[in-house]
Amino acid sequence: MRLQDKVAIVTGSASGIGRGIALAMAKEGAHVAIVDVNEEKGKATFAEINQFAEGLLFIKDISIKENIEEIVTEVVKKFGKLDILVNNAHVSKQAPFMETTLEHFDLSFGTGFYPTFHFMQASYPELKKTHGKVINFASGAGIDGQVTQTSYAAAKEAIRAISRVAANEWGPDGINVNLISPIALTPGVEQWRDNAPELYDAMINKLPLRRLGDPEQDIGRTAVFLASSDSDYITGQTIMVDGGSIKLR
Known part of the structure; x- marks a missing residue:
């Protein structure tokens, strides 16, 4: 029970990686606030985590800043504190570089970068009290410059940049800020695997560990x-949880 009675907010936690994180933390004793726009899947994940520790459920659009402030306020009102912030939610559309539009950037930054930034600002006073932890998300799309990922890569690298700044500024307050760059077998990847097994196998064979990560x-x-x-004693770092796909230097 490494997170006994800790209080966490996990965005995009109705399914996929967010759900895996919420479950892993709840099983370690954390009170987890599920934040997502998918009501059906959000309720299902909420029911799962409540088998292990009491949580909260927010079906809200976090591209709206006021919703973020309300979530933080309600979590602290319910549990009296905030120890952990996990900014996982992000939506984007793929397009070749020359076909990428401002609308693509608006979607990626509006659902990923800005909510991460606003959640960090809204949570800072509470995290300072608890010497809390912030976990943001990077991506190999930005680190490696993957094709057709212009708007997503830009937002993810922007998240890495502000995470390093916050790590430096908030370190004296006892707040750790780190990032995870994952590769995982999410429901979306499972669907792609079923539709394009040859491409999936080719990707797996490029990974040193020869498998995708499990979300939980x-x-x-x-x-x-x-x-x-x-x-x-770890802060400002990007942790590559990608089966050895990218080796940072």
Whole structure:
């Protein structure tokens, strides 16, 4: 129970990586606030985490700043504190570089970068009180410059940039800010695997560990580590949980 009685907010936690993190943290004793726009899947995940620790459910659009402030306020009102912030939610559309539009950037920054920034600002006063942990999300799309990912890569690298700034500014307050760059077998990837098995196998064969990460056991357990006292001397880092796909230097 490495997160016994800790209080966490996990965005985009109705399914996929967010759900895996929420479950991993709840199983370690954390009170998790599920934040998503998908009501059906959000309720299902909420029911799962409540088997392990009491949580909260917010079906809200976090591209709206006022919703973010309300979520933080309600979490602190319910549990009296905030220890962990996980900014996982992000939506984007792929397009070749020359076909990328301002609308693509608006979507990617509006659902990923700006909510991350606003959640960090809204949560800072509470995280300062608890010497809390912030876990943001990077991507190989930005680090490696993957094709057709212009708007997504830009937003993810912007998130990495502000995370490093916050790590430097908030370190004296006892707040750790780190990032996870994952590759995981999410429902969307499973669908792609079923539709394009040859492309999927080719991707797997390029990974040193020859498999995709499990949202809970691989990505979620890494998030638990970064949220726990075991990571107290780690900040400003991008942790590659990608089967060895990218080796940072």
